[in-house]
């Protein structure tokens with residue numbers, strides 16, 4: 278009896294849902310333009326524009342805040358900044374968000390960026406695009422012919438080399454002499470003035486063993502690399518994992534749904550991937566094992582969603598630091614917690630942008646760190662690119678700001694101190 282009573286209403290509800298879906302297929306939005314491309318969704322005649330009672334596609338939601346609160350007009354950073362996370366090779370090659378590493382930056386583009394650095398009070402940038410070998414030679418020429426005093430360079434390891442994309446057994450990293458050769462290249466790089474070594478997220482999510490399995494971050498075979506970095510005082514800046522939401526299903530509960538829908542290839546959800554927790558745990562085992570090596574975990578160790586945990590890691594590992602590139606969206610949605618984190622770990626947090634960024638985007642960074650402005654966008658793009666929310670400034674005290682903006686980088690990254698002093702004294 279009870280069962281029959283329930284069945285009929287359920288059928289009715291199901292029928293209504295199906296009817297609504299038929300009229301408005303999920304995410305159909307013919308007017309959505311670029312956001313719609315290539316996803317193969319069905320389209321409907323009814324625009325999801327939110328007008329006249331019609332549903333609204335999330336991509337088209339553009340709420341204008343009615344809030345009236347003070348807005349600080351910041352023109353440039355308060356102190357001369359060291360940006361420890363930039364990609365002049367990757368990002369200056371082709372302007373815009375989607376530049377790729379095949380585009381080549383020109384020396385004119387570098388000149389222009391240095392003018393922007395002057396305007397915004399950025400004294401020194403760390404380029405994370407150095408490569409090794411011949412690529413490093415090119416990169417040194419690009420940045421150091423005219424602007425040696427403004428850039429320090431971190432090398433990168435080419436794990437695939439000339440191997441075939443789909444055949445990990447052909448990749449350089451699976452040749453017996455690979456680690457030994459890399460160590461030699463790092464020695465040469467350090468002798469030529471390189472300050473550190475950058476690992477991209479492929480390390481843990483793309484570098485594979487000959488049998489096709491993902492190579493573990495803490496595989497003992499990499500130990501000579503961590504060791505030589507410690508011996509030579511090369512700082513390791515490492516991107517491990519990605520935002521937590523990228524490891525969750527792409528569904529209506531995912532807080533980065535809009536972004537993942539535009540970039541489904543950014544998802545690491547599924548049995549073929551290690552979990553976020555496994556990746557960070559492997560990284561921390563490396564940090565613990567190699568106490569003589571200084572590590573900077575990029576993007577607040579990819580766990581700005583949980584600063585208490587990141588704080589615990591900093592407590593446990595004196596050779597670990599973090600930088601904030603591309604994470605003011607995360608930090609700025611929790612200004613109370615973030616401010617405490619900045620104050621408590623002021624000696625361990627470095628400034629980064631994942632730039633070169635536009636003047637507008639840079640100013641949002643200054644505003645976030647220097648003011649207590651409320652509810653402002655974290656990016657200049659019309660749709661918030663990294664989560665659909667706004668941020669609040671943390672208004673750091675001057676002594677904390679100095680540490681984050683430059684003192685920590687001056688102290689810990691070789692080559693920064695003399696550059697920073699020369700630029701800060703003359704500008």
Ligand SMILES: [Zn+2]
Nearest residue numbers: 362364405631
């Ligand atoms: Zn980066």
